[in-house]
Amino acid sequence: MASALKRGCRFIVITFFLLLALAAGAAFWLWQGHRGFADMPIGGVAADATVEVVSGDAFPTVLRKLRKTGVSHGTDLQWRLLARQTGTASQLKVGEYAMDPALTPRELLQRMREGRTLQYRFTIVEGWNIRQLRAALRNATPLQQKTTDLSDAELMAALGHAGQHPEGRFLPETYVYTRSETDLDVLKRAHAAMEKAVDAAWQARAQDIPLQSAEEALILASIIEKETGIAEERPAIAGVFARRLKIGMPLQTDPTVIYGIGSSYDGNIRRRDLTTDTPYNTYTRRGLTPTPIAMPGVDALKAAVNPADGTALYFVAVGDGSGRHIFSTTLAEHNAAVARYLVTRRETLRKAEAP
Incomplete structure (x- = not known):
């Protein structure tokens, strides 16, 4: 009887350990399979495919969107377990995400948790006027359009600057945006950047410049910006304008x-x-124009408030297509430079038209 009981106990113990080993083996197999799923490329999607997470999306909704892009890798259960394991299910960030087929599920979910969204760029070019800026914004994709039907005055009011003239108010540089952003978002950043740049330039101004305010510095910088694309010439051109302003x-x-x-x-x-x-004709009117005439860059702003020393009161283009200028102190010297410009210009055009 005791012997039979012992044999029964041994059988139970052996069976228990066999089941435990099977369970451990099954768990290891499942863990290996899950790890293989999590760290293998998703494949199955186009290189330029994207998925967008919008406000209110739960992970099951996002998973359905992933499937629609062509993701067939892994089961829904594996994706949900991984999303829970990585914390993505509770920390999804709104935005558009690139669906590179070389991404692994773990990498993709990590991007969604950290908000590493797909970003686009819009560049404001130095010297653009407000018409050119608004036209370029209308063609920017996938930027959402909110200002297309607004007048310039309505645009500035929407930006929180009612009554301000829009010319020259947006700093030329490249701005990054996401699919969920609007043209107003980009313009707000560009406006704030210009205000910061103008303030920084004005604080670093020379003490003897003929400008009474940061606004006048912005106006002069816009004129300098339109006069030359040669960075090293800007202080010299600013010097000519500063001397003219001083003597009226x-x-x-x-x-x-x-x-x-x-x-x-x-x-x-x-x-x-x-x-x-016209209010902007500086041949018929003395002093600065009533508003900026373009979007000046940082270099033009710095030149406006720190003009180069010298005696030149005139400048004219060389005429060879380089964009450079000849600076003169007297009108006689300037007239001679203009004559040389005309000769050089004609010769440059003749060479360009020659077969």
Whole structure:
């Protein structure tokens, strides 16, 4: 009887350990399979595919979106377990995510937990005016459009700056945005960046400049920006304008005339344009224009408040296509430089047209 009982106990113990070993083996097999799923590329999607997580999306909804992009890797249970294990299920960040087929499920979910969304770029070019900026914004994709039907005045009100002229108010640089953002979001950042840049330039201004405010510095910087694309020339051009302002001499700068002509400008400045008075004609009016005429960059802002020393009161393009200028102190020197410009310009055009 005792012997039979012992044999029964041994059988139970052996069976228990066999079942335990089987369970451990099954658990190891499942763990290995789960790890293999989590760390193998998802595949099955196009290289440019994306998935968007919107506000209110729970992980099952996101998983359905993943399947629609072509993700067939892993079971729904494996995805849910991994999302819970990585904390993604409770920490999904709204945004658009790139679906690179080389990504593993673990890497993809980590991106969604950390909010590493797909980003786009929009560049404001130095020297653009507000019309050019708004036209470029309308063509920016996938930026959501909120300002298309707004007038310039309505646009500035929407940005929180009612009554402010929009020209020159947005700093030229590259701005990053996501699919969920709008053109207003980009413009708010660009406006804040310009205010910061203008303030920094004004705080670092030379003490003897003929400017009374940061606003005047912005206006002058916009004129400098339109006069040259050569960075090292900007302080010299600023010096010419500063000396003219000090002695009450008209700035006589063509970009202001062009701005005054507006959208009807056809690429040519005629003598009548120089003599027709507008608020922006610096041939007929002394001093600065009433507003900026373009979006100046940081270098133009710095030049406006720290003009180069010298005696030059005039400058004219070299005429060889380099964009560089010749600076002169007297009108006689300037007239001679203009004559050389005309000769060089004709020769440059002749060479360009030669077969």
